[in-house]
Amino acid sequence: MNMGISEKKGFQPLLVAVILCIGLVAGYFYRSAKTMNNPGISPSRNNVLLEALDYIRAEYVDTVSEKKLTEAAIIAMLDSLDPHSVFIPAADLKEYTEPLEGKFSGIGIQFNMQNDTVVVIRTILNGPSEKIGIRPGDRIVKINDTLVAGIKMSTHQIMRKLKGIKGTKVKVGIKRFSVDHLVDFIITRDEIPLNSIDVSFMAEHGTGVIKISEFSRRTYEEFMNAVDRLNRQGLKKMILDLRDNGGGYMNAAVDIADEFLPDGDLIVFTQGRANPRRDLYATRKGRLENIPLIVLMNEWSASASEILSGALQDNDRAMIIGRRSFGKGLVQQQVELSDGSAVRLTVARYFTPSGRCIQKPYSHGKENYFDELNQRYQNGEFFNPDSIIPLDTLSYTTKKGRKVYGGGGIMPDVFIPHDTSFVSPFYSKVVSMGLLYKFAFNYSDANRVILSQFNDPYSIEKFLTGKKIFNQFLEYCSQQKVLASSSDLKKSGNYLRVQLFANIARYILDNEGYYPLLLQIDYGMKKAIEYHMINK
Incomplete structure (x- = not known):
């Protein structure tokens, strides 16, 4: 999850805190540049911190790493400020910035780890792997003559071996079903696009859906390409899906808002102690x-997502449907340090057109801040809007005079509760053991040739229904000693069936196979389509 960033050079409620601690550090950037040589940044002549460092270096009982001490001091300083000011070590900076840059250098595959083996799910169109004949279903057994199968390597370790500088080569040993020996391929790494739009497709009655996962440097371009495709299919109405979108570059959100708003409408303004108001x-x-x-x-949904939704809500341009957003209204600015590391420092707050700052409180420490979504869940807010505890009683008005509130996220115009109607004991066991995803992968892998004949998810769904694949899945669960009662199937059967078919379609057609089928059980999306139907 990446929270909206200003660049400068130089449901599982128990998991929420962990996920957000990892994701929210990305921040929200201006596009500008500073380094530590900037005249605006000068060292203090009487620096107690340096005095302490000199004393430790000279007198500490054991040998110490000055680099580690310095980094620990920077981290502690930033930690005392706010939850989103962070230090990024030089070794991690590239990995932090790649998703927002919208590209990386690699071999152009999507893969899964199955039975401790790298399995190619798809190759990127016109990417290095596709060009030399790597196929979906191939197993990568060796990388540069080093065994990577069966030795419990993590996905992260595999990615580090496959990524590299553009133009460099990597050798992979491939096990292919039709060949009884390893086939070696030498792949020349190239720039691989990282798409920030998960999917765009036509739903019912001329309604186009665009799902944005984050706001990267390429998001606006991707968005307009998606609009062009939908226009060719008869676009009349749109649903913009920002669920689970943690933010990214503010400029991308502003550019998209600009496409929906007339000339002269205020989209957002930022202001900080050392940064004058910017409209x-x-x-x-x-x-x-x-x-x-x-x-x-x-x-x-956070940061740049809240900038976009707040601009559309305050200008009465769109109906917001769902639940209260995260509440991240701080602006980070990235400064590169002399050793290649970087600091992302909060330098301003952003405000919606009506003047709202939607940043939730963080004065009680990081742990409390990142646990706040768990508190919402425990308080019942995910299920009932009456359970929402107001953080800011000051009201603001939209362009047409509707009341809106700040301090703690964007409140939706229409509340959609968190759907748990399909959860049964059988469903919980299936999810906790990963049975649905294992079966979907194994079936897709074994039947790839047949399934690849279909060009749309509905044909795959029809085929799977005819083959009674859901019954085969239930038998598979039974073999794993996970049994479904009649009441389990009454409650969870349809939900699991749709998820199973959607996941199989995803392995063949990527997200274009997954999300259209998922519409059948996506309560929020169904409500959005319904509201479009009512308000013709």
Whole structure:
């Protein structure tokens, strides 16, 4: 999850805190540049911190690493400020920035780890692997003559071996079903796009759906390409899905808002102690100004997602459907340090057009801050809007005079509860043991040739229904000693069936196979389509 960033050079409630601690450090950047040589950043002449460092270096009982001490001091300082000011070691900086840059250098495959083996799920179109004949279903057994199968290597370790500088080569040993020996391929690494739009497709009645996972440097370009595709299919209305979108570059969110808003409408403004107020307005005739719009969001929608939804809500341009967003309204600025590391420092707050700052409180420490979503869950807010505890009683008004509130996220216009209606003891066991995903992968892998004949998810669904694959899945669960009662199937059967078929379709057609089938059980999306139908 990446929270909106200003660049400068130089349901599992128990998991929420962990996920957010990892994801929210990415921040939200301005696009500008500073280094530590900037005249605005000068060392103090009487630096107690340096005095302490000199004393430790000279007198400590054991040998110490000055680098480790310095990094620990920087981390502790930033930790005392706010939850989103962070230090990024030089070794990690590239990995932090790649998702927001929208590209990396690698071999161009998507893979899964199955039975401790790298299995190619798909190759990137026109990427290095596709060009030399790597196929979905291939097993990568060796990388540069080093065995990587059967030795419990992590996904992260595999990725580090496959990634590299553009133009460099990597040798992979492939096990292919039709060949009885390893086949060696030498792949020249190249730039691989990282898509920030998960999917775009036409739903019912001319309603186009675009799901954005984060706001990277390439998101606006991806978004407009998706709009072009939907227009060719008869786009009349749009659903913008920002659920689970943790943010990214503010400029990407602003550019997308500009397409929906008329010239002169305020989109967002930022302000900080050392950063004067900066207003960003819609600047041109947007291509989507007359398209009816609904925005979906939830508690994991943050930062740049909240900038976009807040701008559309305050200007009465879109209906917001879902649950209260995360509440991240701080602006980070990245400064590169002399050793290649970086500091992302909070330098301003952002405000929606009506003047709302939607940043939730963080004065009680990081642990409390990142646990706040768990508290919402425990308080019942995920299920009932009446359980929402107001953090800011000051009201603001939209362009048409509707009341809205700040301090703790964007409140939706229409509340959608967290759906648990399908959860049964059988469902819980299936999920905890990963049975659905294992069966979906194994079936797709074994039947790839047959399934690859289908070009759309609905044909795959029809085929799987005819083959009674769901019954085969239940038998598979039974073999794993996970039995379904009639009441389990009444409650969870349809949900599991749709998820199973959608996951099989995803292995063949990627997200274009997954999300259209998932519509059948996506309560929020169904409600959004329903509201579009009502408000023709």
